[in-house]
Amino acid sequence: MTTAPAWRRRVVQDMLFPVAGSGWHAPELHGVQGWRWSGPGRLSILRLSIPPGPGRAEAQIVLDAHEALPPVAIFLDGRPLDIAARRVGDVALLRCGWDGGARRAAPQAEFWFLCDRMRDLPAPGRGMRRVGFRLSCLSVEAAADGPPPGEHGLALIAGRRLLAARLAAEPGQARLAFRTEGAARLLEMRLEGARLGADPQPALLARLRAGSEDEMRLSLGPADGASRLEGGLAPAGGLVLSPLPDPHGAALVARLLAALPRAYANWLDAALAGAAPDADLLAFWKRALDRLALAAEAALAVHLAENDELFAAPSRAFAWPAG
């Protein structure tokens, strides 16, 4: 038996037209696509009248051919929303929902877009400008129900700023090699242009060896050096690495490991255009890297909970353990 589909009223904010809010550059129209860049700040705000109660939204973000999904968090009236992000062609769709409790008693809803990746691009005829992502439109509709709202929005913002300022780790561009060794699967990720804190890194090599989905060995260090961290995921899922760097270094390594799924996704976007992928293999390593990232974040949480020094500026540059 088919159920009757539901009609939902939709409110559209076309970014080519005036917006209520702040943190947006002037509208641009190129061919059949129009947008506003977010910026110059990380936080961009849109205010609009939306239907009361539970709802859901879809932000359409314009992408270049090999541009990764932008790291955007969305808040509704100060509460963070869970986002399902996916790329479809040259557009990223960021979808989120909320229940009735997420809304403030205010005439207009306030959407915040927090972008962690800012860059400087030439502005037409006016020097450089700092930009984040290109929002084409935001569409909001009522929903029968929605997920409960997130909380502690300020803590989330503070935490993200802390991570960006004190514990920044960028994996850079990944080149991948997949191999097998008996029944084990091996993945070599060569990371070019990685950064740990403020320090650019030489080419790094992460070697992962998985006998099954529950067991993984990890070796990480400069590709051309003898100094490496060795370890992996313990059967209970915890991350074990040795020799352990100082707390700040350990936190940076955890941040790097947590960013590996992003490097993997970027590699997928670039490498698989037009290729016929081995979906099973790629999915295996996607899950494995996600597990590793989760364990790395858990290790980082422990570090942050225990070490006050992580909240201060690092006293020295990151150094790999002597080989």
Added chain:
Amino acid sequence: MTVTEVALATSIPPSLALGASPEGARRAVWAASCLASWPGGGWRVLSLNPEAELPLLPALPAGVVAAPAGPGVAEAYGRPGAWIAEALAGAVATGAEVVGLVNADIRLDLDPAARAAIAARAREGMLAFNRMELAHPAQQDGAFYRYGYDLVLMPRAMAARLDLAGFAFGVPWWDYWILLDALTQGLPASVVWCPGVRHLAHAQAWRMGAWRRGLALIAARLPGRRDALAALGAGPVALALADLLAALGGDAPEGIGLAEIIERAGTRFGLEIVRLAERDAWSLDGP
């Protein structure tokens, strides 16, 4: 479930028009799946084609019929085709309660419940559907393309009130005008996102001459709709653009810079139409 009869009009391209290249073959497969998707649940389709095209059409499924189109499209737009007004009149002549237009490269992945919900709502007013854009036929999810309406449904009585003379399938602007025509007559019109209205992305066959001629058809009608446009709260920019387009006529007048001005003004006026229409926007869960 009460079945509302729906008669859609279109103009199916002959198979040969899709070409023999791999891209042509891909589009031919997609076109066949579109054709097969239209009829069902009380929906039927009339395709108008020039006489010479009729023998070249692919096999038509039950519920889809083809008929000869009136002359003049090739002379007006440089390629054969069918007039929108004639096609809609053909749909009206079927006696169906709901009539409409669909572009031939739209696939309708709609189950009976969705068809019934759409037809029931289209008895009350015009529904203009944005298409979900797909990169490949098996793609389940995609972005909606907001700057075009590929399926338009309306009550039969509304169709008789629309002024669509001069617009043709495959030529820009008919979809914008049909909405603006309804809105400026005070007729109910909504924009709909429904994931069952799908389109396989392809390179745009952009023809500026046809774009300008389509815009000129709207420009010629704007003086008579200006007050209605103002009453809709279209805003000073939209009204100024309407005045400008009405004054220039839209289609390549002589004079330095006028072609560029018309292109800019037409593009912006099109965006204004989209914004006006999206004041009454809806989603329908699908399929």
